Amino acid sequence: MMEFALFLGCTIPARLTQYESSSRAVLEKLGVGLVDIREFNCCGYPLRNIDFKVFLLFSARNLALAEKKNLNVMALCKCCYGSLKKADFLMKENASLKKEVNTTLEKEGLKYEGRIEVKHLLSVLHKDVGIEAIKGKMATAFKGLKIATHYGCHALRPSQVVGFDNPVAPTLFDQLVEVTGAESIEWPMKLECCGAPLWGINDRLSMDLTLKKLNDGKKSGADYVCAACPYCHIQFDKVQKMILSQRNVNHPLPSILYTQLLGLTLGIDRKVLRLEMNEIPISGIEELLKKETELAEEKELAAQKETKKETAPTKQ
Amino acid sequence: MFLKISLYISLVIFLIALIYKVSTWFRYKIGIGAAEISTSTRFFSAIKGILSTIFSTKILTLLKVFVLDVLLQFRILREDFLRWVMHIFIYGGFMLLLLMHALDKYITVAIWKDYYSTINPFMFLRDLFGALVIVGVLIAIYRRFILKVPRLFTNTMDIYTIVIVAVIMLSGIFLEATKMVAYSDYKRMVDEYSGLSDPGELKSLEAYWVKEFGVVSPNLKEPFDEALLQKGKELHQSSCESCHARPQWAFTGYGAARIISPIGLGIDRARLPSALWYIHILACFVGLAYLPFSKMFHIFASSVSLLANGVIGKEKLAPANRATLQAMELDACTHCGTCSLRCSVIMAFEKIRNMNIFPSEKIASLKALACGKKLSPEELRHIQEGVYLCTNCNRCTVVCPAGINLQDLWFNVRETLLQKGYPEFLVLSPLSFYRGLMKGETVPKDYEKPLIQAREAIAAQCDLMKKKDKALPLTPTDRKLQSGLNLSAQAKTFSVCFGCQTCTTVCPVVGNYENPQEALGLLPHQIMHAAGLGLRDLAFGSNMLWDCLTCYQCQEQCPQGVHVTDVLYELKNLAVKQVREKTLQPSERK
Numbered sequence: 001m002m003e004f005a006l007f008l009g010c011t012i013p014a015r016l017t018q019y020e021s022s023s024r025a026v027l028e029k030l031g032v033g034l035v036d037i038r039e040f041n042c043c044g045y046p047l048r049n050i051d052f053k054v055f056l057l058f059s060a061r062n063l064a065l066a067e068k069k070n071l072n073v074m075a076l077c078k079c080c081y082g083s084l085k086k087a088d089f090l091m092k093e094n095a096s097l098k099k100e101v102n103t104t105l106e107k108e109g110l111k112y113e114g115r116i117e118v119k120h121l122l123s124v125l126h127k128d129v130g131i132e133a134i135k136g137k138m139a140t141a142f143k144g145l146k147i148a149t150h151y152g153c154h155a156l157r158p159s160q161v162v163g164f165d166n167p168v169a170p171t172l173f174d175q176l177v178e179v180t181g182a183e184s185i186e187w188p189m190k191l192e193c194c195g196a197p198l199w200g201i202n203d204r205l206s207m208d209l210t211l212k213k214l215n216d217g218k219k220s221g222a223d224y225v226c227a228a229c230p231y232c233h234i235q236f237d238k239v240q241k242m243i244l245s246q247r248n249v250n251h252p253l254p255s256i257l258y259t260q261l262l263g264l265t266l267g268i269d270r271k272v273l274r275l276e277m278n279e280i281p282i283s284g285i286e287e288l289l290k291k292e293t294e295l296a297e298e299k300e301l302a303a304q305k306e307t308k309k310e311t312a313p314t315k316q
Numbered sequence: 317m318f319l320k321i322s323l324y325i326s327l328v329i330f331l332i333a334l335i336y337k338v339s340t341w342f343r344y345k346i347g348i349g350a351a352e353i354s355t356s357t358r359f360f361s362a363i364k365g366i367l368s369t370i371f372s373t374k375i376l377t378l379l380k381v382f383v384l385d386v387l388l389q390f391r392i393l394r395e396d397f398l399r400w401v402m403h404i405f406i407y408g409g410f411m412l413l414l415l416m417h418a419l420d421k422y423i424t425v426a427i428w429k430d431y432y433s434t435i436n437p438f439m440f441l442r443d444l445f446g447a448l449v450i451v452g453v454l455i456a457i458y459r460r461f462i463l464k465v466p467r468l469f470t471n472t473m474d475i476y477t478i479v480i481v482a483v484i485m486l487s488g489i490f491l492e493a494t495k496m497v498a499y500s501d502y503k504r505m506v507d508e509y510s511g512l513s514d515p516g517e518l519k520s521l522e523a524y525w526v527k528e529f530g531v532v533s534p535n536l537k538e539p540f541d542e543a544l545l546q547k548g549k550e551l552h553q554s555s556c557e558s559c560h561a562r563p564q565w566a567f568t569g570y571g572a573a574r575i576i577s578p579i580g581l582g583i584d585r586a587r588l589p590s591a592l593w594y595i596h597i598l599a600c601f602v603g604l605a606y607l608p609f610s611k612m613f614h615i616f617a618s619s620v621s622l623l624a625n626g627v628i629g630k631e632k633l634a635p636a637n638r639a640t641l642q643a644m645e646l647d648a649c650t651h652c653g654t655c656s657l658r659c660s661v662i663m664a665f666e667k668i669r670n671m672n673i674f675p676s677e678k679i680a681s682l683k684a685l686a687c688g689k690k691l692s693p694e695e696l697r698h699i700q701e702g703v704y705l706c707t708n709c710n711r712c713t714v715v716c717p718a719g720i721n722l723q724d725l726w727f728n729v730r731e732t733l734l735q736k737g738y739p740e741f742l743v744l745s746p747l748s749f750y751r752g753l754m755k756g757e758t759v760p761k762d763y764e765k766p767l768i769q770a771r772e773a774i775a776a777q778c779d780l781m782k783k784k785d786k787a788l789p790l791t792p793t794d795r796k797l798q799s800g801l802n803l804s805a806q807a808k809t810f811s812v813c814f815g816c817q818t819c820t821t822v823c824p825v826v827g828n829y830e831n832p833q834e835a836l837g838l839l840p841h842q843i844m845h846a847a848g849l850g851l852r853d854l855a856f857g858s859n860m861l862w863d864c865l866t867c868y869q870c871q872e873q874c875p876q877g878v879h880v881t882d883v884l885y886e887l888k889n890l891a892v893k894q895v896r897e898k899t900l901q902p903s904e905r906k
Contacts (some may be wrong), residue, residue, distance in 0.1 A: 010660050010709030014723075015753075042660040044709045046746040048866070049888045054667045061663055073346055073790060079746075106665050108466075157868035158881070167872050192824055193867035200752030201767065202863050208828050209865070231749070 003033035004074035004119070004129055005066040007084070011230040012076060019230055020257035023121060025272045029137060030129045034074075037065050043080040044087070045154075059087030060101045063118070064110040069229035072117045074124050078229035081120040081155030082162060088118050089161045106155050120155055122228050122258070123164060126172050134179050139267030141181030141297060145288045147261070148253065149173050149184045149220035150213075150236070152229045153193050157166040176258065177226060180265040181290070187220035189213045194227070196235035207243045210235055214253045224285060238279045239313055254280040264289060326601035334606035334616075341644040344686040347728025348759060350639035361636035365817060381626030386619045391717040395654050398455065405480040406481065407451030407615075409445040417442050418600065431557055447568050449485050453478060464771075467662065468653040469677060473611045480610075487596040490576075492569030492665045495582035497532045501589060510555040517551055524548025529563045530573045532580025599710045603662055614650045618718035621648035625719040642728060645720040646686060648706045649679045655712035655722060674704020675712045675722055682729055693738060700733040704742040708750040731758055736768040739773035739899075741892045744862050763871045771862060774895045778857030795892075797850045809841040813844040819870030825863050836860040840870050840880055847883060857889040860884075 012020050013074035027034060044058030062084060066073045075081040091098045092114045102111045125134065149163075151173055159167035170191070174184040193211035214236065217225050227233045244252055255278065263273045264286065275282050290298075342358045345351050369378065374844045381649040384390045389407075416424050416438070424438070431438060457480055459465050495501045502525060512518055523540045525531045525548070564570050578584060583589075588771060607613060624641055633641065655675035656662060664673055671677045681699045691699075703726045712722040730751075734740060743751075743766045755763060819840040826832045826839055833839065837858030838846060846854040855861070861884060870880035 001863060004481050010707035011749075014708060014710035016752075038658075041663055042709070046707060046749075047661075047664070047705075048885055049745040049862075051664075051667060052740060052886065052889050054664050057663050057666060058661075153865070153867040153869075157872045158879070159872060163678065193865045193869075195865070197746055197865045197867070198863065200746070200748030200750070203752060203755075205825065205863055206752075209824055212828075231746075234753070242755070 001031060001033045001036060002124075003071060004124065005037050005040075005069065005071040006034040007040060007043070007066075007073050007075040007077075007080055009075065009077045009080040009230070010070065012232070016230045016234060018277040019076060019233070019257050019259060022257060022263045022268070022273045024264050026266060027121075027124075028257045028286065029266050030031075030125070030134065032124060032129060033306075035069065035071055036100070037069065037071075039065050043075075043077075043083040045079045045083040046313075048083070055083065056087050056090060056097065057085050057101055057104055060112050061089055061105055061110060063088060063107075063114075063116065064090070064105050064112040067112055067116045068110065070116075073118060074119050074121055076121050076228070077231065078120065078152035078155040079231050081118065084118045085162045088114065116199070120164065120228070122155070122173055122176060124244050125176055131175055131179055133310045134176075134262070138265050141265055142285075142288050142292050143181060143290050143294070145180075145182040145285065146185050146221050146223045147177050147182045147256075148187050148217035148220065148225040149190065150194065150225055150227045150232055151191055152227065152232050155229070156191065171259075173228070177261070180261055182261070185217075185220050186224050187217050187222065189216040194232040194235045196231040197236060199239055204231060206239075207247070208233075210239060211243055211247065211249070214240060218251065218253045222253060223288075225253050225255045225257060226258055226261055233257055241279045252280050254278070254282045256285060257280050261285075322598065322601050323574065327603040329605040329608060333605070337608045337613060337647065339685055340687070341640050341647070344643040344646075344688075346639060346642045346646075346682070346686050346725070346732075348731045348757075349635045350642075353636045353639055358636045358640045359635060362640050365634070365637050366889070367888060368628050377627050378569055378623055380392065381623055382619075385622045385626065389717065391622075391715075391719065391733075395715055395717065399459065399652070402452045402455035402459065405448040406456070407452075409448030409452065410481070412445040413442065414443070415464050429815075430812050434560045435567055436561040439561050440514075440567075443489075443566045443568045446488060449481065450489075450568070453482050453485065454517075465653065465657075467656040467674065467676070469651070469656075469674070471651065471680070474651060477611045480599065480606075483599045484596065488566045489572050489590050491589060491592040491596050493572035493576055494592055496530055496563050496566075496569060497577050498571040498584040498589050499531060499533050500584055500587075502531045502533075505556075505560070512551065512555060520544045520547035521551045521555070522548070524552050530554075530570065530577055530580075530585070532577055534581055541867060611650060613647055613692070614718065617644060617647035618650060621645050622719040625721055628721075638724075641721075642725050643686060644720075645718075645725060646679060646683050646871065648718040648720055649676070650718060651676055651679070654715050654717055658711045658715045660707050660709045660711060664705055668701070668705070670698050670702055670705075672699050672831050673705055674702075675726075678702050678726070682725070685729065696733065696736060697738050697740075700730075700736075700738060700740050703730045703733065704740050706730075707747065717833055724901060727754060727757070731762075734760075735762055737769070739769045739772070740766060741770050741895065743767055743770050744888075744892075754798070771859070773899065774891050775857045777895050777898050778853035780851065780853035780857070797847065797852045797855075809876075810844045810847045810880075810883045812876045813841065813848060813874075813878050814876055815845060816843060816875060817841045818875060819844070819878070822869045822873050824867065825860070825865060826870065836863060840884070843887065844878060844880060844883060845888065852890075852894075856894065861888055861891065864888075 006024075008020060029054065040062050041059050043062060044055035047058065048055045063073065073084060075084060091101065091112055098112070098114075105111050115149055119128075137301065155162060155164045156167045156170060164170075165172040168191075177184040189212065192213050193209060195206040195208075198206040199207070200206075213297065225236050227236060233255050236253075240252055240255070243249065256275075257278075259280075260273045260275060260282075275285070342355045342362070356458070369375070379616055389400060389403060390401055397798075405653070420431065420433060420438075428438075433439065433442070459472050460468060460474070500520070506512065506518065506521065510521070519536070522531070522533055523536050523544050525546055526533050527538060527548075528535055528541055540897075543814075563573070603612070607615075621644060628641075653676045656677070659673075659675050662674060665671075672681055678699070679697075685699065705724055706723075708723055708727070710723050711719070716722055727750075729900065734743070742748075748767075751758070809848070820826050820842075823840055826836065829835045838854055839860060843855050843858060843860060864881070864884045866881055866885070868881045871882065876879055
């Protein structure tokens with residue numbers, strides 16, 4: 001069985017527990033094993049502005065902890081992912097940095113050699129589990145749902161470091177969204193930043209960028225924006241709500257976490273997906289799920305086609 | 317007489333101190349809004365809150381918390397089994413000793429009519445409880461000084477606590493032991509209780525006690541004649557046994573008695589038992605009188621904290637009650653270090669030597685802050701940095717065995733400290749994301765102050781930015797800057813920039829402004845150029861640096877492979893380093 005050390009980071013357990021519960025449920029359903037390493041610390045992302053060495057030490061310690069258990073790391077947060085990837089890259093590229101970091105880590109009996117891989121939840125779903133395998137587990141699908149798929153900067157770029165997908169024309173997340181039967185729409189600002197990195201530092205600028213992006217998604221016809229990162233999601237959810245009240249905007253573009261979206265079609269218990277935890281309501285999305293009668297009809301149709309195919313050659 | 321007077325004195329001190337300490341819960345001001353709420357408002361608000369909890373269904377939660385967390389201490393068990401054993405042994409043993417031994421005249425007698433301290437099971441139980449405490453204290457010493465549990469710091473209060481408990485317990489055990497060997501104590505018992513007067517009988521009983529129970533007699537020495545012992549045994553059975561169990565049952569005291577028996581006569585002659593009695597009693601009374609000022613006060617405060625936070629849960633508290641709760645929580649901290657063990661950012665201490673990074677150590681600073689102690693600007697800055705260097709991951713709060721809502725405490729203190737006027741550069745990092753989310757809890761007019769202050773403090777160090785005519789020398793002003801950008805070796809790539817402006821064109825931040833230079837100062841390509849020329853001030857003083865999203869669009873699209881975002885990251889690091897170095901010199905501190 002596939003097994004990963006689950007890297008939750010700081011934000012998810014404290015402020016976005018529905019992402020954790022829905023991810024665990026989805027991954028369990030898809031046969032991905034998770035190991036919790038309690039000693040994990042912050043990935044270092046928030047400190048990159050202030051002290052590079054602190055950031056590197058934070059990330060490297062996490063990598064060392066996972067390496068000690070011979071486990072690849074799966075991050076749910078794109079900023080954690082980007083930071084861990086960057087640290088992994090630097091530790092492999094820069095021998096003197098590696099030595100310096102490992103000297104500090106040795107105090108705890110840790111060291112990082114660079115034998116493990118860092119992955120994001122989406123790459124695990126796409127590459128390790130695979131689209132076909134996910135299809136095989138689908139309980140239902142969406143019909144007529146339009147999703148603005150949001151990639152998230154720190155997953156895509158710098159591509160030289162992360163290697164997540166084609167940085168200019170990525171398709172990985174779109175494919176994952178379309179598995180659920182939803183349409184992943186084309187929208188000009190798809191690859192732009194959500195604005196979260198500046199939230200709390202320059203709120204006006206952050207709001208401008210978020211609003212621009214969300215308006216673009218709405219204009220392009222999306223019903224929901226979909227993210228797979230706590231920072232992006234909180235920005236699109238809680239912060240969007242704050243923007244709405246402050247800037248007199250009336251029509252939000254609600255945000256759904258990818259694991260909630262996929263979970264709905266995998267038939268996972270609503271109590272685990274906790275749609276009601278999102279600040280901007282998304283429960284309406286359930287109405288776009290195909291009804292059981294529709295599913296039955298579809299099955300019948302498919303079965304008819306099969307029999308036709310089977311009977312066709314004999315006629316000839 | 318001595319006993320009574322000293323008991324009453326210590327009890328009075330204890331009660332006054334207790335009232336004083338509890339009053340600080342309503343008086344000490346922590347965090348935003350606390351300054352405006354009067355003590356009486358807080359007091360009545362707390363009473364109202366307590367009463368409305370007791371007379372509601374929440375009483376059931378309260379009971380549950382009391383049994384599971386206060387009595388059985390499940391929160392400690394969840395974290396660390398050895399520590400739970402240690403704590404349950406010390407606290408359980410001590411409480412039982414208090415109830416059954418110290419207060420035996422009031423409690424034990426009331427429950428068991430035929431109670432007598434020298435008969436079983438009481439004699440055995442007393443020693444058993446004592447042994448539990450001793451084992452607990454030994455585990456405590458082992459954890460702190462031998463196992464060296466990570467991030468468990470030992471301060472004077474921790475040592476005092478271990479010492480006072482150890483003195484009480486050891487003096488008790490040795491008091492018992494010396495009484496076992498002391499001939500005069502044996503003699504007193506025989507005179508008072510046996511009713512024997514025949515010298516032959518007394519001799520045989522004495523021989524029996526010397527042989528069997530370790531009494532050290534000045535008159536008799538082993539070996540004894542079998543018949544004498546047989547006679548002594550019969551006398552023991554008829555005169556002593558009914559109200560004095562075999563001393564071996566008091567196993568800790570008996571064990572100690574065996575060790576000290578070679579000097580038994582000296583012990584008796586020096587009247588060591590009564591000296592030890594004084595030590596034992598005085599240690600107990602000192603412990604009692606000093607309790608409200610010591611770590612032991614957590615017996616009350618931690619229980620209150622567990623109960624209060626148990627019923628509060630995620631509810632939003634009235635500001636008056638929040639202020640009271642947080643003042644109380646400072647007393648509830650036992651300095652156990654669990655928070656520091658689980659803290660997400662503790663590794664930062666390896667590079668930033670500030671003890672206030674550790675949550676367990678922050679509490680002491682916050683206590684000083686809360687009681688209004690005058691702190692130096694340096695101390696305040698350190699506390700500010702410590703409380704800001706926090707990802708608000710809530711782990712400290714989740715694991716705290718005393719149930720303290722640490723995260724809320726940090727948030728609240730952070731806001732007041734930020735308004736004291738010392739620039740905090742960490743506000744310019746994504747650590748501020750949480751502060752942004754909690755905007756509604758801050759004072760609106762003060763919200764942006766720390767952000768502006770930090771930027772201004774950095775810009776103030778950049779003299780070139782202040783030049784009105786913007787005429788700059790053509791030669792590089794700071795050759796060291798280039799070589800200074802060496803943190804990851806990636807940043808040096810700026811030297812291949814050929815000024816195509818792609819980075820600036822694709823930057824979403826630049827694109828957001830009609831007149832970007834006015835808002836941002838130097839734009840990304842200009843910053844690369846400034847870095848190349850060694851114009852440190854221009855690079856550091858630009859708003860662009862702090863308004864960078866780190867979205868890596870510029871870096872991804874640069875045709876020359878310049879690591880634009882990474883260069884910006886490093887410039888930010890250097891700018892903070894520079895301003896810290898410059899402003900932290902004592903002479904420049906105002």
